[in-house]
Each structure stands twice: as C-alpha cells, then as structure tokens.
Amino acid sequence: MKLRTVLFAGLSLVAAAGPSFAEGYPEKGRPVKIVVPFGAASSTDLLARSIAQGISEISGQPVFVENRAGAEGVIGMVSAKAASPDGYTLIMTTSSTQILNPYLLPQISYDPVADFTPVTGIAKFSLVMNAGPGVKQKTAEAFIQAARSEPGKFSFGSGTTTTRLAGELLQYAAGIQMLSVPYKSMAEAMTGLAAGQVDLVITDLPSSSAHYKSGRVRPLAVTGPARMKARPDLPTLQEAGVRGYEMTGWWAAYFPAKTPAPIVQAMRDLIHKASETPVVKQAFATFSLEPLFGTEQELAALQRNDLERWGKLVREAKLGPASTVKE
The missing domain is CATH 3.40.190.10 (Periplasmic binding protein-like II)
Incomplete structure (x- = not known):
C-alpha cells in the first residue's frame, strides 16, 4: 500500500511539473533565434524570415534569423545542436540536412535524428x-x-x-x-x-x-509529380520523357535535443498560427509551396521514412558514400 501511495504521488508530481516547463514561455521580450544553416536570401532564409515575422505579429515576441551557412548546411546544424534546449533557439532547415547529408557527404559532425527534437513540418517543394x-x-x-x-x-x-x-x-x-x-x-x-x-x-x-x-x-x-501552380507552363520531367523521375524536398522546424515537450508544443502552436498571417500565406503562394504543418510525431515519422527511402535509392544508384546514420 505504501509503495502504491509513493508511486502515485510521484506520478502526480511529474504530471504537475510537465506544463510548468512551458509556463510563461516564451518569456515576454526575450528574443527567439531561428538558425538557418544556409545563406541570406536563400529559399530557407526567405521562408524563415516570413515565419519569424508571422510569429512576431501574432505574439509580440521578438524573433530574428541567424544565418550560419557553409559545408552544405553542416556548420549551421552543428552550431544549432549545441544550443541550450530552452526554446529560444529554433532551427529551420530542409531535407538536405536531415535526410541527404548523411548519405551524400563523407562525414558529418551531427546526427539528424539524435541531436534534434522535431517541432513541425513547414512546407513541401x-x-x-x-x-x-x-x-x-x-x-x-x-x-x-x-x-x-x-x-x-x-x-x-x-x-x-x-x-x-x-x-x-x-x-x-x-x-x-x-x-x-x-x-x-x-x-x-x-x-x-x-x-x-x-x-x-x-x-x-x-x-x-x-x-x-x-x-x-x-x-x-x-521535378515534382505535378506541375507547379506558380509556373503551370513548365512540364514535369516525367512529361519531358524522363520516366520515373521525381525529386521533392521539405522544410521543417527543430529544437536542439532534450527540449521539453511542453515548449515544443507551444512553439508548434505559434508556428501554426503564424502560417495564417498574410506574410506567410504570400510566401507560400509566391513560391508554390505545399503546406506540411503537423505534429512533432508526424515530422519524426516523415524523417524516418525518408531516411529509409532515399538511403535505399542512393545505394542502388551508387550516388554517394555509406550512411552515417545509425539504423
């Protein structure tokens, strides 16, 4: 009986403590940094800046973008993984760093799965x-x-x-x-x-x-399976006679590993609300992007599936070095 009472009390404390991680988050006036592992004026940079502006508009929270370009995104990802998991360093990146770098680069000094916490998908392209x-x-x-x-x-x-x-x-x-x-x-x-x-x-x-x-x-x-809404005049490569060719990618947001779940959920909600602002909607329309907003679990599943799918294709076509991702 005593053991059951102690266990129940412990679980109650854990349950009560969970939401406290996100209580008051984000702290009013404390800036949120979005690390972009690519250069200024890159597509990831432009989209990140629209998301940053959208978050600021709906929350009043200062949000800024920091570009850490180089080595096909590796420099920025290494910098981001070392940040404190307190919710004030967000990473906006693509399937390049999270799926393809492990297969196409000889060596990378980050693990796209273990070193980051998924927040939400952003867009497919x-x-x-x-x-x-x-x-x-x-x-x-x-x-x-x-x-x-x-x-x-x-x-x-x-x-x-x-x-x-x-x-x-x-x-x-x-x-x-x-x-x-x-x-x-x-x-x-x-x-x-x-x-x-x-x-x-x-x-x-x-x-x-x-x-x-x-x-x-x-x-x-x-390169997609269908023509772009923004450029309906352009055929797909399959229409041009390249049978079976399809190449798409995605943008997503991550926190450093071990960021508390309530903070992840709070940021996911902010990003989803920001997606309804005119500045983000305009970015999606201008660049013919398909929304990919969802839960952190859905992003994690997408990443797992794509790691398996693209890894198999790269190996079959003999296009790059062996994977550094533990399977």
Whole structure:
C-alpha cells in the first residue's frame, strides 16, 4: 500500500511539473533565434524570415534569423545542436540536412535524428530545372536528347545535397552523363549558372526566380509529380520523357535535443498560427509551396521514412558514400 501511495504521488508530481516547463514561455521580450544553416536570401532564409515575422505579429515576441551557412548546411546544424534546449533557439532547415547529408557527404559532425527534437513540418517543394545562357535547347526534352548524344558535354551546378542529388538522379534516370560542379551555396551556384560557368542547376523556385528577369537563366521543367501552380507552363520531367523521375524536398522546424515537450508544443502552436498571417500565406503562394504543418510525431515519422527511402535509392544508384546514420 505504501509503495502504491509513493508511486502515485510521484506520478502526480511529474504530471504537475510537465506544463510548468512551458509556463510563461516564451518569456515576454526575450528574443527567439531561428538558425538557418544556409545563406541570406536563400529559399530557407526567405521562408524563415516570413515565419519569424508571422510569429512576431501574432505574439509580440521578438524573433530574428541567424544565418550560419557553409559545408552544405553542416556548420549551421552543428552550431544549432549545441544550443541550450530552452526554446529560444529554433532551427529551420530542409531535407538536405536531415535526410541527404548523411548519405551524400563523407562525414558529418551531427546526427539528424539524435541531436534534434522535431517541432513541425513547414512546407513541401518541387525543384526547377534551370538552363544557363550556353544551353541552346529550348525544352527539357531537347536538352536531354542533346546530352544523350554528347556524353560529358554539359555540366550541372549544386549548392546543397538536395540539388546535387537532383542532378545525379537526372543522369541516372535519363541515361546521360554530365560534369558535377559543387558550389559553396545556392547563391553562388545560380550566379555561376547565369555567368555560363555551368549549363544546368536544379533548385527550388525561390532560389532561381530572381534570375529569370535577366534572360540568362531559363526554367525548362519541374521535378515534382505535378506541375507547379506558380509556373503551370513548365512540364514535369516525367512529361519531358524522363520516366520515373521525381525529386521533392521539405522544410521543417527543430529544437536542439532534450527540449521539453511542453515548449515544443507551444512553439508548434505559434508556428501554426503564424502560417495564417498574410506574410506567410504570400510566401507560400509566391513560391508554390505545399503546406506540411503537423505534429512533432508526424515530422519524426516523415524523417524516418525518408531516411529509409532515399538511403535505399542512393545505394542502388551508387550516388554517394555509406550512411552515417545509425539504423
């Protein structure tokens, strides 16, 4: 009887203590930092800034973005994992750092599962196949035919593991050979494409759309299973004859590992409410994004499934080094 009483009392204390972690969170006036492991004006940066503004508008809480770019997102993720798990350092990143880096980089100094606590998904996106000024072909289908007839003539640039994998998969699925040219960031990759340093860059619409006005960068196709609402004129690569090709990614928010669940839930609720603000809605419409808001459990399940799916594909296609993620 005494043991039962002690156990009951202990459980009651734990239950009562749980919500206290989030009581008064976020503390009024205390800034929340969003770490973006990519450069300023990158797609992740632009979306993070809209989310930050949305959170500030609905809560009055100061929120700012800190860019920690380099090494295909690794520098920012390592910095974020070392932050205090108190709810004042949020990480906004992509499936590049959470799914593909472990398979495509020789070594990474963070574990995308063990070092972070999922908060919520943000958005899903397709990529755009962009041609530079040296490409004379007007369509994706014509470009692929030219690449097949002259193996090794064309090149593609990348600035993240997602964009590198997109180019590698195009070679694999279309039966073509191109030179892979990695850049330090997507901004540099797109600048290189516009300058004619490379022939092709497959990246998201936010990263590429600013270059269309000059006419030196032309979108040829999209990588998703359907056409983009923002660019319905662009065919999918499957429509262009690349059977089975599909490349999509996602953005999501994480806290450092061991962040208390009530704080995670409180931030998830803030992000979901922020998604209804005009600034976030405009970002989603402009960049043709598909909402991915959900629970932390749903994000964790998505990450597990994608680690398995993309790991299998990378190994089958022999596209990268062995995984560093413990399975």
